[in-house]
Amino acid sequence: MFKKILIANRGEIACRIIDSCRRLSVRTVAVYSEADAAARHVRMADEAFCVGPAASSESYLRGERLIEMAQRAGAEAIHPGYGFLSENEAFAQACHDAGVIFIGPPVEAIRAMGAKSAAKRLMDEAGVPLVPGYHGDDQDAERLQAEADRIGYPAIIKASAGGGGKGMRVVRSADAFAEELASCQREARASFGDDHVLIEKYLERPRHIEIQIFADQHGHTVSLFERDCSAQRRHQKVVEEAPAPGIDEAQRARMGEAACNAARAVDYVGAGTVEFIADDSGAFYFMEMNTRLQVEHPVTEMITGFDLVEWQLRVASGEPLPREPSALAIDGHAIEVRLYAEDPARGFLPSIGRLAHFVAPPASAHVRLDSGVEQGDEITPHYDPMIAKLIVWDVDRAAAVERMLSALADLQIVGVRHNGDFLARLIDHDVFRAGKVDTGLIEREMETLAPASPDVPAVFFHAAALALLADERARVATGASPWAAVDGWRLNARQHRTLVFTAGDQEREIRVAYADDALHVDGERAALEPSEGARYRLIYGASQQDVSLVGPAAARHVFAAGAHYEIAWRDPLAEAGAVDDPQAELTAPMPGTIVAINHDAGAHVEAGTPILVMEAMKMELTIKAPASGTVVRYDCAVGDQVGEGAELFEFEADAPDTSA
Structure with a gap:
């Protein structure tokens, strides 16, 4: 070692x-x-x-x-x-x-599997089934278009050197091919320094099943079973689980043997993942081999009890594999979700900022969190916006689903937008619960999975109101002027106040009455007792509940009963000086690089026309015309680095047609 x-x-x-x-x-x-x-x-x-x-x-x-x-x-x-x-x-x-x-593996194995086109030819020779496609070296755009026409649509364009969902485009008609090819090649050059692509038939509703293989320097190769990674967004895995639902022992054995044959064909050593797409008939086809540890390796660790990083170290130092194939077995079911700093309400746009509050569910034999950040750390625009991977294990899939929903409910994050609520809706979706996931599920069900308008329970507003009153008391606790007292005292009577709070589009008035020995909120005796950190005990009438409160009154984050809402107090003094911002220029939604400008200044375009493309945090963002009109001028050029909110171009909308 x-x-x-x-x-x-x-x-x-x-x-x-x-x-x-x-x-x-x-x-x-x-x-x-x-x-x-x-x-x-x-x-x-x-x-x-x-x-x-x-x-x-x-x-x-x-x-x-x-x-x-x-x-x-x-x-x-x-x-x-x-x-x-x-x-x-x-x-x-x-x-x-x-x-x-x-x-990692030998240089020759990386080389053999690094170029997807060459790897598929090699797998064909090894008898591993392939999807119909074109994997040739001729990269002329007309040749690639002709091959896509021959294969038939829908087709998928893939960066030959790609991975992680980058450099992939689904094309559904011949008319869209040229534009999608250019975008794919541009992203491939930026991500991998290589714009070589391959074309394959795109299978509707396929499953993404991958096999974890391991090989040592002594000629032993084993399969550590499969993972289902079908829940994807823009070809990026979102949820992974092991074992794959609906895979019987016979299919598991066939896929495991095919994966081991793929590894043996290149004299592989170390950890590797052979990725397949599969259909309902049980047929499966080789996609690629990743010659490294995968992001989703923890689910394999959870069902086997092995530390795959330890295996990597032992194999690289010359030791044989720690287990014989006959000693390998599946125990229970594991699910992993990728928790990203992104805003599902804005098309999953990455979010940057400081993690002002980050509380994860307690670690146990059932729950694990792999994270590169802690409370107080920054999510920057320089790298992938992953916050953490949340992994759960239980005795079977149904129990693991419930375990994941419970773990997501315990998660608390303030400082960046994140996809935690989206993941909970996905895991709780009827199709996911039934184990019928395919790679197009998220796109098909986005209306169901999208964040709903908040219907905020009263408990969140009551907690926010009590927190506001506690803030007021704290400000005068050091012996300030008696005129600043906030205990509700009035000559001959006690004070009543009406506080107005908002959560999204919802607004609520909370009536507070000051009694001699207590506060009454909306007619019920109420108190907020500190516990530890940001946690409190909310006592309201005859009920008690744990809540967590983070942030100031103008943007108070309230966590309770597995839900989270941002509750803002409408301060009448602050609102008195507010004015509307007439800013109308189109701006950058986040820091990034301008990679394409599609029209000249002065061009007239229709609503929704792509005007320019910027790259930010490993993804391309297309800025479109908000209406029919004219691009007056650009305030940026290809290659420019722009900050969040930077003006990109001036746009003049057409005057409304009043001839009717």
């Missing part, structure tokens, strides 16, 4: 690797960009070195710098995690040349 390793990654996977290393008494060296100087993985590691500015290309992707840091620190090996350089054959080769062990 190694004595010290360098982790060439960041965030939750770096923290995850450090956890295993601590248990194995392996010392760890972290690397960080200037933007990550205070990051959790830096705080956790035994040593840490800065490797450059915030941009990944100048820090985490500088392979020679990472190897230099490993040598300086005396690390025997480098663990690449996933993403960044984990599947970069040049980096793996450079590690080998420098005498530093790369904790």
Whole structure:
């Protein structure tokens, strides 16, 4: 076993690797960009070195710098995690040349599986079933269009060097092919430095089933069973589970053997994932092999009881696989959700900011949280906006679903928008509960899964009102003027107040009456008793309930009974000076880079026409015309870095037609 390793990654996977290393008494060296100087993985590691500015290309992707840091620190090996350089054959080769062990597969295996087109030809030779498609080297746009026409629509364009849902476009008609191809190639160049694509027949309502394989340096290859990753949004996995619902032992054995054959075909060593798409008939087709640990590996760990990072370290240090195939078995069911800083109400636009409040469900044998951030940390625009992975285990799938819903209800986050409520709606959806998930479920059911207008229970408003009154008392508790007293005293009578609160589009008046010994809220005796941290005990009439309160009265976050609402107090003094903002220019929804401008200044366009494309946090955002009109001028150019709220272009809408 190694004595010290360098982790060439960041965030939750770096923290995850450090956890295993601590248990194995392996010392760890972290690397960080200037933007990550205070990051959790830096705080956790035994040593840490800065490797450059915030941009990944100048820090985490500088392979020679990472190897230099490993040598300086005396690390025997480098663990690449996933993403960044984990599947970069040049980096793996450079590690080998420098005498530093790369904790991953051999360079030849990475090369063989790194180019999707070549990998599919290799899998065809190995007898692994493939989806009909074109995987050739001729990348002329007309040739690619002709191949898509031959295969038939819908078709899917994929970046050959891609992964993680990047560089993929579904095309449903020949007329849309050219535009989707250009967008896919542009994203592929930005994400992978390679715009080579392949074309495949797009299967309607397929399932995404992947097999976790492991191989050692002694010729042993095993399957650690399957995961279902069908719940996806924009080809990005959202929910993963193991084992896959509806897969019987016979199909499990066939898919496991096909995955092991794929690994043997390239003399694979280490952790790898062979991804298939499957249909209702039981047929399955090879998609790709990821030559690294996967984001969703915890669900496999939960049903097998194995630490896959430990297996990686042992295999890379020359040890045989810890278990014989006959000793492998599935125990129970596990589900993982990816908790992202994003706003489902705004098309899942990434959200950035400080985690002012972050409370996770308690860890146990049933609940696990893998996170690269803690309360007080920043979600920046520089990297993937994942907050954490929440994983649950239980004796069967139905119990695991309930366990996940309970864990999501215990989650509390303030400071960024996030998809926690969306995930709860997805897990609770009838189709998901029935185990009938396919890759198009989220898009089909977005109307059901989208956030609803808040119908806020009274308890949230009552808690907000009591918190406001407590704030007022706290401000005068130091002996201020008696005229500032807020105990409700009045000559000959006690005061009544009406407080107005809002939550989304909902508004509510709360009537407060001051009695000699208590407050009465909406006619009931009420009190808010501090517990610990942001937690309180709300006593209202004959009932009691735990609540958590975070933030000021103008934006109070109230958590209770597994729900969360932002309750704002309408301060009449503050509203007196408010004015409307007549700003009408189209602005950047978040920091990013302008990658395409589709029309010249002066062009007349119809409503909904794509005007420009910006890239932000690993995704493309298309800014469209808000109405029929003219693009007067641009305030940016291709390649420009723009901040959130930056004016992108001036637009003049057509005058309304009054001729009728």
